[in-house]
Amino acid sequence: MVETTENVIPLLIEKIKAGDEGAFKQFFFIHQASIYYFIYRLISNKEAAEDITQDTFINFWLSKDKLDNTLSPKAYLYKIARNLSINHLNRRSPLNSLNEENEDMLISLSNHPEKEYDRIFLMDDYQKAISKLPERCRATFILSRFDGFEYTEIAQILGVSLQTVKNQMNKAISSLRKYLSFYLN
């Protein structure tokens, strides 16, 4: 596959590297939404996702000198976001891991009215299905489905081989299909 080209390093990144806060603000405004949603999808916690989004950009700024051509700035940003998200997930105690959103999930699954579900309800279940995937599998799937990365870039962001990305995608799709088979007939 042709890799995403970075033949011209965007001026914005050059300015950021030179310490230009205005350029960084533009960079933040462009990427805030996708980074926030990426983190939210990984950790299923709105408040924590907001904090981690800030930390991601702060870390990007602090480590901007390390930006080079091996990874696109966007991929570098995602890499930071994913690492911080893992820290967050690891920090949670097992007792807290059954958070409100997970509780909702258990309740809705047991009380699910078989025929009356509407689209909104169905969408909720898709979200829950994604949150049940193991972390690496989930990150792989989210980066591909929602963030438009190619497999080669996903491998770079996650620090795994291309073959691992392919395997994780197969695993993600088959788990999701199994989990959702009830809804998809």
Place this chain on the structure above:
Amino acid sequence: MPFRNRKLDSQFFVRVLKDEVSQEEKEFFDNWLDESDENKEEFSNFILLWDNLGKAPIPILPNKQKQWEKISLFIKENSEKQKSFPILSEQKTSSYLEDEAAIVKAGRYGWIRYAAAIVIIALSISIYFNINHPTSKPFLTENNKQSNLLSLVTRNGEQLSINLSDGSIIELNSDSKLIYPENFNDDKREVELIGEGYFKIKHDPSKPFMVKCGDAITRVTGTEFNIKYRKNDIKVVVSEGKVETFKKNEQNKVKISKGDMAFFTEDGIFRVEKNISLKHHLAWRENILSFQHLKLVDAMEEIRRAFNVEVIFKSEESKNKIITGEFSTQSISQILNVLKLALDINIKKEKNTIIIN
């Protein structure tokens, strides 16, 4: 790389959907599809799953400006470097867009249309858009002897926000221009907009805030609203409080409130719609392209703006196809793929040019 004996698995389907496959793989896949109805059904089921998974709900985005302030504060405390403000200069900066070299190949799977049609959310049809470049030249506000006029310009693919001297915040969508004084004078606040912007105006009844777009004026004391001024059409959408809007030199002033939209067209038509979808009209602030029963030619205009690409139509017929749906502005390839499947059209992306047959 031999793949002829390879089983076509999910990860391969994903690459097909995203046009990441080689020509050889693509041909192999086409043959596989034609082999049996079971194969077609398998791939169709996969698309259904893939698209539905994309609709997992997401929470409301945290306020960008507030979040930026926290980040900015941290940076300031941890850095003694000099800052510059390129935001106020009009010099060209290259917009930060990934150069996706993906080429969207021709879609010949007419049957996929039906699968794709299912997964495109049908939203209610209410408003017809007609979006293009503003054709009029900017005119300066009249009483700006008050202080230096500044202009903030966004190009395609860029969004910016600015704090004015009175504490109001204005977010500018792509391909837009805001002209504003460095400091407001004592009795009124005036700015001029070309393009699209979201205004959060600091309450100050003694100094009304006025936005000029062409010959329409929107006047408020403190509220939140969106103005979209493209190709001589002006839409004012109120998301908080009340605004007053009128044509210059006309006595006929209209007051609209939250959830209302005032609509001016070039030929002098002026109307108000109630209970409009704020989510639809403000989608751009969440990096979403929201199309409601929109002609493809107009949808492509929004895509052109959001991704800084050129669009070429080779078929007049394609221009008038109608599209409804919401698309994240994260990946142009994914948007083009959905358009291709849903409208059964041939879309190619070559570098920064999109060609539609």
